[in-house]
Amino acid sequence: MPNQDKQRGVQQVDVHRIPCSGPGDLSGVQALLDQGVLRATDIVAVMGKTEGNGCVNDFTRDFAATAWCHFLAPHLDCTPAEVAQQVALVMSGGTEGVLSPHFTVFARRWVPAPAAPPGKRLVVGIAHTRDFLPEEIGGAAQIDCTAAAVQEAMQDAGIADAADVHFVQIKCPLLTAAKVSAALGRGATPITHDSYESMGYSRGASALGVAAALGEVARDAITHASVLADWSLYSACASASAGIELEGNVVIVLGEAEGAASPYRIAHTVMQDAIDGDSVRQMLQGALDSNEAVTQRLVNLLAKAEASPNGAVRGARHTMLNDSDINATRHARAVVGGVLASVVGHTALYVSGGAEHQGPAGGGPVAAILRVLP
Amino acid sequence: MPNQDKQRGVQQVDVHRIPCSGPGDLSGVQALLDQGVLRATDIVAVMGKTEGNGCVNDFTRDFAATAWCHFLAPHLDCTPAEVAQQVALVMSGGTEGVLSPHFTVFARRWVPAPAAPPGKRLVVGIAHTRDFLPEEIGGAAQIDCTAAAVQEAMQDAGIADAADVHFVQIKCPLLTAAKVSAALGRGATPITHDSYESMGYSRGASALGVAAALGEVARDAITHASVLADWSLYSACASASAGIELEGNVVIVLGEAEGAASPYRIAHTVMQDAIDGDSVRQMLQGALDSNEAVTQRLVNLLAKAEASPNGAVRGARHTMLNDSDINATRHARAVVGGVLASVVGHTALYVSGGAEHQGPAGGGPVAAILRVLP
């Protein structure tokens, strides 16, 4: 029985995929509020795709997060800054190729238990780590704090068994020139001086924290030297996105629990490489009854993308890692966004770049949130 | 009976897809010569994917073309500059995403007619237009000269019926700041002052020339105002690629003819939009016997990609046309390259960006060259 510490009934999660005309456009959200379809106080997490470069100086993430804070503050009766402590706001930059900017909003409420238990249904939980020092990014502190926060978020979601976790979204910090400089001034040694590279370290350590929390990798198998080096260590559920707009990690756990009343389920798989649409097709066929259309049931795909670190896809050289005009994560999002859109027929998908220790090298986790038809 | 003006027998075309480690790397070609698999004097056309930005200042196209000229000159007993008059060298820049740089080499020779006529088989023909003045680019002169060159190349290929043409590759010039300045100095009016935009006009006019030559669009239905405006006018076979390295159009016609002895066939279709992998799957299923693997038979896909000019894919907004960091053609190649690679399982595909009047708005032609198993 999930959510035993909450006496208000059983958990019911609603998921809304809402398009936007720019990072600060929440008119679609307002419309749902106006229609009574969504209640602002129920919003527990937002996963946004914003149209920046998804790299160091992508301010569309901060812009969108700030817009959400200003938007929700009067509803939550707190300051804009306090909103980010109550709601997990994860903005992932980069809508390269066909990807369409949008927000996926998770709303959670507690309802009376339904007459007939519906089987496993979607649940969601969130948690925050403490802020990290610049020199902690990419290292043990970030791994361990993330692992603890994942377990906290599982508890918040009412998930007891790691096998019921299907996707763990992390938002994690990066190193800027200013932060590196400050750390060096204190005699501390950041893991890299390069901002763009720090994003990879932060994502990689966060993903290993997820893997440890879910038992996918034994914690003591992860050493300082593993991060961004031993690609055999990975989580099949982790999705980490680095951003300039925060100093600690935010964690969203998506999974299933018996007894929840949500009209959604969630499934996941792993793309073996950036063009592995077949794994996604199989996951969808497994999760759906054969005669139901994907278009009717799919709310969103949540996926990670990366340029394979060995410089090749199925044996043929790619040029993403040597491209000094377009960062590799941008290429990777464009590819995986296109592949997934060709499978499911729409383009407002959550595809996030940089899949270090998130799925196998060159591949990445993909989760599907599916509507349960009445 | 094709090639009636050539008394040496029937046409036999061989196609080689050859990877390279950089724009100037022809070691793979040399290896084929050394193995006796390819004869330099048979080479009639080369379609390269090079790893530049595919836009105005992409010198990888010129670098590769120059390398080919230096490579072939001793074999053809001419100067490097003269090679480009004998062989159609079409270098298309841009290997965004998973696309892998490579050359597709078409070799043609005349062999004794086989005992049993094999049915329709691959043939190839080439032609060149005259050089264009800057102010002619994007206008009637380019349309008409291209149409004439397509018919010349059909004749060279031995194709009498436009229905047997499956792909027409054009390499066409663009406007640089210097050329615009020179034209204005003469009192002439180029169609645009913007170099990147001129690439679209040059591709669009060239494609309309193909459409006119093949009877897909009536010549008198095309006016000055149609170019880059009336997207209902298009060729389902045209593929045009603009480059800084030439002043006239180069034309390669790929099609089929009865009696040719080539161990290849060619088929084509049109992607309706950038994520329309299904049309390509259907074309391959139609062209292949059901129990044959694509991987065994496919030599290469030749495709065009573009950001849909109405700013949306299947109704959802895309951001490609508003992106001032990455040009839209680069996004489009990354997407279509990923989608096609997910269909056929390899990434050394010829995907060229900017599909103005080449397929429907937002989509583009795709041809498949398939090996005929003995």
Place this chain on the structure above:
Amino acid sequence: MPNQDKQRGVQQVDVHRIPCSGPGDLSGVQALLDQGVLRATDIVAVMGKTEGNGCVNDFTRDFAATAWCHFLAPHLDCTPAEVAQQVALVMSGGTEGVLSPHFTVFARRWVPAPAAPPGKRLVVGIAHTRDFLPEEIGGAAQIDCTAAAVQEAMQDAGIADAADVHFVQIKCPLLTAAKVSAALGRGATPITHDSYESMGYSRGASALGVAAALGEVARDAITHASVLADWSLYSACASASAGIELEGNVVIVLGEAEGAASPYRIAHTVMQDAIDGDSVRQMLQGALDSNEAVTQRLVNLLAKAEASPNGAVRGARHTMLNDSDINATRHARAVVGGVLASVVGHTALYVSGGAEHQGPAGGGPVAAILRVLP
């Protein structure tokens, strides 16, 4: 006597150049409020340099403007949206090279006339045009509305003689793919389909409006065909910056008037090309007594930059207009920012890109705001 319609005394303008750590960082502004140095209700105009690409999809401008709206709303007792109607918020994207992001804040109040009239001093006025239809951008409507708004802003500033105007800052809209599409759908014809190019048309028409208002160019000498074509028509005071975040023009007039009590003066010149530091040195030497240091007196330089449209600087070819990886305005800001910083010794300068009809072709206006030492 300026400002005769305001009975509260004489105009006193204060100017603050305030660094920021990102587009949404107004902590430096808050500090000035806390110190009592600046009063929020006095703020009449803000000219920001934000760290985006300065082109179409630069959301740092919108982010900063939105932050200002949220920041000022409680002080002005209005909604955030209404702030933009009361205060001229001009955010110019792009801090390429050494340029340092910052805000220049103009505060205006009315004080008792000083005992001794100080001679000409800095005054400021603002105005807004109506919103433009997509097809009006770059054409006569934008020119004429801008000219009228400049005269309105001169009146607001208390300037009667155009010779006392030293800098006219315009923020103007651009065309997005969506706006172009909408216009075409209505049967209207936007001046260009290309978003980036539309920025140039919008800036150019706005600058010609300034030139007409100030009598630098006769209105009837400006035709539809002049815009972005006849570079002999220009304003020596206009600075126009295009952005995605508005639909009409915002106008800030900076000049001098007898009797104002501001402890600042303003001077201007024209750079003849992007490396013409000498003109700026001469202007500063003319405006300053010889023994005063620039560093003591200079508040800020306000300048326009562009890649010379003929493709050359002092006879040598430049590559800015053919660069498909970095837009020409970005190159130009980096150059002019460096040149100006080498003259004045600091880098938080207002350098805006795209100087169509703003100064001579390849050059641009530069104004210096100078503190008057007591």
Place this chain on the structure above:
Amino acid sequence: MPNQDKQRGVQQVDVHRIPCSGPGDLSGVQALLDQGVLRATDIVAVMGKTEGNGCVNDFTRDFAATAWCHFLAPHLDCTPAEVAQQVALVMSGGTEGVLSPHFTVFARRWVPAPAAPPGKRLVVGIAHTRDFLPEEIGGAAQIDCTAAAVQEAMQDAGIADAADVHFVQIKCPLLTAAKVSAALGRGATPITHDSYESMGYSRGASALGVAAALGEVARDAITHASVLADWSLYSACASASAGIELEGNVVIVLGEAEGAASPYRIAHTVMQDAIDGDSVRQMLQGALDSNEAVTQRLVNLLAKAEASPNGAVRGARHTMLNDSDINATRHARAVVGGVLASVVGHTALYVSGGAEHQGPAGGGPVAAILRVLP
């Protein structure tokens, strides 16, 4: 007495700055040969500015070097590949901002000693190191081999005293994804996995090799940990440029020697930061008689540029190191190119990006080659 091992007379160096219309355009060089002004067999070194991105995938460097090899091969009676062993071909990518693509050609011959010894005059010498393994780049092997090659090149130039060396140009290799992968496969550990970052390590180690050779820094003061960390260690003469097109370092030493017959002198200084035009002005005033114009005498400036690693210029934040759309070296070249062009009045300057251990942090060496008027 310089060049004592060469019995043909005294050294006479000629320097030609030759514009080009693209990386492969040597028509300007051919014109000088045709005019008898330059003899192909005298060419000892070429320093080119080519119009690529100057980063990892800048093939304009390789294109230009290859063009030179094909151009000189018949003159030197060797294969194109052998040309690079006889002539030091250093192509530096990146002509951001106003910089104009060009080649600076150094021709050396031996002439009878002039009647009156002219004082110190320009001399040039070259050398090559062996090829480096991927894991040697950025480390002791590269430092030591470079130091040895500098001394070899000094000897070739006829310079005995390090004080007579004014500029040492290095072309050095970088790590590609393929090289990193190969090294890791052998169990070796490259200094970084990131291609762009490897360029900095390669330049930094090369510059420290120059500093050691010239006695600017004691060799035993340089440890593995110094590279890209201890910015107090630097050469005031080194200029290193990394490229994908070679595996070892090429060294060009430019300096002066008594008795040489060259009609040129050379001077150098150090810019303290990217906007330090004053140091260059002072150097030129010191080297020139007061009444001579720079424009008459200056052949070229040779300079290094970088984004200051502490993230600020004269105390104000810059955004170059956090920019994921444009690499910092590109910003830096645009700035320094503009500053230097504003000092000397022309834009075909050799400004190379990435000044690690080349001048102080954020600054860089600048040398001026000056014509001696008869």
